[in-house]
Amino acid sequence: MDSITALLPRDRFLPLSPETTSSGQPRRAGIEIEFGGLTEEEAAGVVARELGGTQRQVAAHDWLIEGTDWGDVEICLDTVLREKAGSAVMDLGLDLSRAVVPIEIVTPPLGPDQLPALDKLRSALRSAGAQGSRDGLLLGFGVHLNPEIADATVEAILPVVRAFALIEDWLRNADPIDxxxxxxxxxxxxPRSFVDRLAKDGPNWSLTEFIDIYLKETPTRNRGLDMLPCFRHLDENRVAKALDSAGGLVGARPTFHYRLPDCRIDEGGWRLAYEWNRWTLVERLAADADALNALARDWIEYREALTTTRPDWLAHVEERLCELELWETA
Structure with a gap:
């Protein structure tokens, strides 16, 4: 039997689950693409040629492509140090940093009908010389997906985090990151302690309890699924207070911030649709309450057993996902 990653479509973007928000509007998603091999100006030129619009430099290492088919697209050198540009020494350091610091393209929220153009842009950037994460030893370039939450409720948000936590180990093993x-x-x-709590008690939490537990167990943005921007959108004061001085680095937005995928933009067979569709597995599992609760019970049994190993859980998740055939539902 083919692995699930081999069965995921690469030629189309599967719909989210649910496809619309609670107000009935199609859910949108912002995309962030990190890569090397091009300057900010060169990347801006590619975006303008592919999507239309007018390119404008707004700072030393920041460009804006205004009026594209998607709206305004941001391009920058992805480091906070770019804000200190201006001195000869700092400018030289920033220019040299491109060897390991990525250029980042940040799209506005895109609707389902706009997603296919992402892979056309990917192809154009690759042709222009963009480099991905596996092109060098110290390159850690990623793709961040920001699907809009369907509703500002615990019922809409917690099952998605729960589903991701339960299959995260499998996602990492099925297609290992750089x-x-x-x-x-x-x-x-x-942390496994957080996964344990999600599996055992998650369905009983209120939104406030969920945010508090998340802030206690994993108060960092450095996760495959970073929920801090979403939680700051939902409860500004609670998150800002818990993170103290670091809170200012967390922007508020009503999205899931999925950071796990590599950017492999220079590899011929890689597609943004594939990474998107790996995320849809999470959402579709979350939408199947019976399957999600069954997998949570399986996790608890796995953690309490004395003879199980990590490969046992990976094989079990693979079997469960194969039974569900989540990639086939539309």
Whole structure:
């Protein structure tokens, strides 16, 4: 039998689950793509040619492509140090940093009908010389997906986090991320203590309890699924207070911030649709309450057993997902 990753479509973007928000509007998603090999200006030129619009430099290492088919697209050197540009020494350092610091393209929220153009842009960037995470030893470039939450309720949010936590180990094993990203602390796995709590008690939590437990167990943005922007959107004061001075680095937005995928933009067979569809497995599992609760019970049994190993859980998740055939539902 083919692995699930081999069965996921690469030529189309599967719909989210649910497809619409509680107000009936199609759920949108912002996309962030990190890569090397191009300057900010060169990347801006590619975006403008592919999507239309007018490119404008707004700071030393920041460009804005205004009026594209998607709206305004941001392009920058992905480091907070770019804000200190201006001195000869700092400018030289920033220019040299491109060897390991990525250029980042940040899209506005995209509707389902706009997602296919992402892979056309990916192809154009690759042709222009964009480099991905596996092109060098110290490159840790990623793709961040920001699907809009369906509703600002615990019922809409917690099952998705629960589903991700239960299959995160499998997601990482089925298509391992680049060694540089595993070493760097940008996309660490959720602590097992947090997964245990999600599996056992998650369905009983209120939204406030969920946020409090998350802030206690994993008060960092460096996770494969970073919920801090969403929680700050939902409860500004609670999150800002818990994170103290670091809270200012967390922007508020009503989205899931999925940070796990590598950017493999220079590899011919890689597609953004594939990474998107790996996320849809999470949402579709979350939408199947019976399957999600069954997997949570399986996790508890696995953790309480004395003879199980990590490969046992990975094999079990693979079997469960194969039974559900989540990639086939539409």
């Amino acid at each position: 060694p540089a990203r595993r070493v760097l602390p940008f996309v660490d796995a959720y």
